Amino acid sequence: MEGSQGSGAAATAWHEIVLQTLKRNEVKLVTYVPDRVLTPLIKAVHADPYFTTFSTTREEEAVGIVTGAWMAGMRGAILMQTSGFATIPNALASLVVPSQIPLLMFVSERGTLGEFNIGQTLVCRTMRPVFDALAMENHTITRLDELEFIVDRSIKQAFATQAPVAFILSPLLTGGKVFGK
Amino acid sequence: MTRPDPVRHDNAKVMNRFELTKRLVGRLKHGEAVIGGIGNTNFDLWASGQREQNFYMLGSMGLAIPIALGVAIAQPRRHVVALEGDGSLLMQLGCLTTVGMLGTRNLTIVVMDNHIYQITGAQPTATAAGTDIVAIAQAAGIARSAWAADEADFERLVDQALAQSGSEGGGPTLIAVRIDDKPAVATTERDPVKIRQTFMRGIAAQSG
Numbered sequence: 462m463e464g465s466q467g468s469g470a471a472a473t474a475w476h477e478i479v480l481q482t483l484k485r486n487e488v489k490l491v492t493y494v495p496d497r498v499l500t501p502l503i504k505a506v507h508a509d510p511y512f513t514t515f516s517t518t519r520e521e522e523a524v525g526i527v528t529g530a531w532m533a534g535m536r537g538a539i540l541m542q543t544s545g546f547a548t549i550p551n552a553l554a555s556l557v558v559p560s561q562i563p564l565l566m567f568v569s570e571r572g573t574l575g576e577f578n579i580g581q582t583l584v585c586r587t588m589r590p591v592f593d594a595l596a597m598e599n600h601t602i603t604r605l606d607e608l609e610f611i612v613d614r615s616i617k618q619a620f621a622t623q624a625p626v627a628f629i630l631s632p633l634l635t636g637g638k639v640f641g642k
Numbered sequence: 643m644t645r646p647d648p649v650r651h652d653n654a655k656v657m658n659r660f661e662l663t664k665r666l667v668g669r670l671k672h673g674e675a676v677i678g679g680i681g682n683t684n685f686d687l688w689a690s691g692q693r694e695q696n697f698y699m700l701g702s703m704g705l706a707i708p709i710a711l712g713v714a715i716a717q718p719r720r721h722v723v724a725l726e727g728d729g730s731l732l733m734q735l736g737c738l739t740t741v742g743m744l745g746t747r748n749l750t751i752v753v754m755d756n757h758i759y760q761i762t763g764a765q766p767t768a769t770a771a772g773t774d775i776v777a778i779a780q781a782a783g784i785a786r787s788a789w790a791a792d793e794a795d796f797e798r799l800v801d802q803a804l805a806q807s808g809s810e811g812g813g814p815t816l817i818a819v820r821i822d823d824k825p826a827v828a829t830t831e832r833d834p835v836k837i838r839q840t841f842m843r844g845i846a847a848q849s850g
Contacts, residue, residue, distance in 0.1 A: 490715065515743065515744060517736075517740050518739060518740060521702075521708075522708045522736060522740060523708075525702065525705035525707075525709045526708045526712040526740075528705075528712060529710060529711060529713040530712035530713065530715055530716040533675075533713040533716035533845055534716050534717065534846075535712075535716035537712070551701070551703075552702045555701020556699070556705065559835070560837075560838045561834075561835055561838065562838075
């Protein structure tokens with residue numbers, strides 16, 4: 462399954478759209494903690510010399526790095542999985558939100574729509590309450606034809622309003638991770 | 643003072659954080675950015691004089707080095723110093739492997755090791771039991787890691803790090819110092835937006 466698409470034309474892959482949208486918005490720094498679903502995006506970003514990209518040992522570390530880079534003039538994003546998001550509320554609440562940092566987060570959604578690991582299903586449920594508690598902008602993206610609009614507009618909004626934003630990449634968009642993969 | 647050789651975590655002179663912070667800041671002549679870690683580390687940085695190129699981290703324990711790394715990546719021509727305590731570093735040890743992996747040439751990490759979580763009631767950290775921050779940093783790939791024997795040695799190590807900043811064959815530096823348990827001499831004004839705006843203004847020019 463390669464995700465939904467809005468027209469009969471050959472669809473551009475979701476990761477290609479994300480990559481081009483990051484570029485168009487001059488987001489040069491891409492940090493990540495690896496995830497199977499995000500692998501094509503991670504590979505593509507590594508292959509493109511426009512980006513400075515590397516893995517961090519924890520998502521929190523990436524929050525610090527992207528914060529520092531933005532204050533110094535370079536826009537950045539973090540790629541992570543839902544379980545990774547669950548490790549960063551302290552950094553969001555004590556650094557990103559009070560300091561007004563436009564942190565871009567792409568979260569590969571595990572724990573729903575065919576999850577096989579009970580731990581993932583539970584940790585997934587902690588994510589949206591954190592967005593609510595911090596009143597943080599977030600979008601669950603399910604459709605390929607809406608991806609570019611949501612990501613492009615929201616990146617612009619994040620930098621214009623100096624506020625973080627999270628893009629939750631649903632299995633409906635990415636295909637997710639299922640048994641046997 | 644003669645330099646004990648080799649300088650180790652158990653024979654380095656026990657110094658004072660505020661005194662060392664003043665010495666460090668006094669050697670910064672080219673708009674170097676300084677990121678002060680949570681608690682007494684950034685309080686003494688604040689007390690040393692409120693340079694515009696200083697960032698005082700109020701929460702997010704353990705992220706001083708990652709923030710400094712981000713600044714260093716974005717501005718390769720500016721040298722960046724992270725000031726961190728032993729407890730904070732132990733919380734985010736993985737960041738040393740990221741710094742080692744990237745080999746960032748314009749980054750210096752100063753670790754103030756007093757063997758305690760001072761601000762929470764002086765509970766011992768693992769360094770009190772012998773964990774050696776310099777040995778960890780070297781194993782993480784930060785070859786230029788050393789204990790400062792005394793104040794003069796600290797200044798020498800800082801000067802060396804600044805002198806080789808950005809040069810071919812250069813790399814990140816870690817300087818560990820043994821410090822006493824004296825509290826910071828002042829408290830940072832806790833206004834995150836003001837801190838961030840001042841810092842951004844302070845490092846806006848001369849970006850790499």
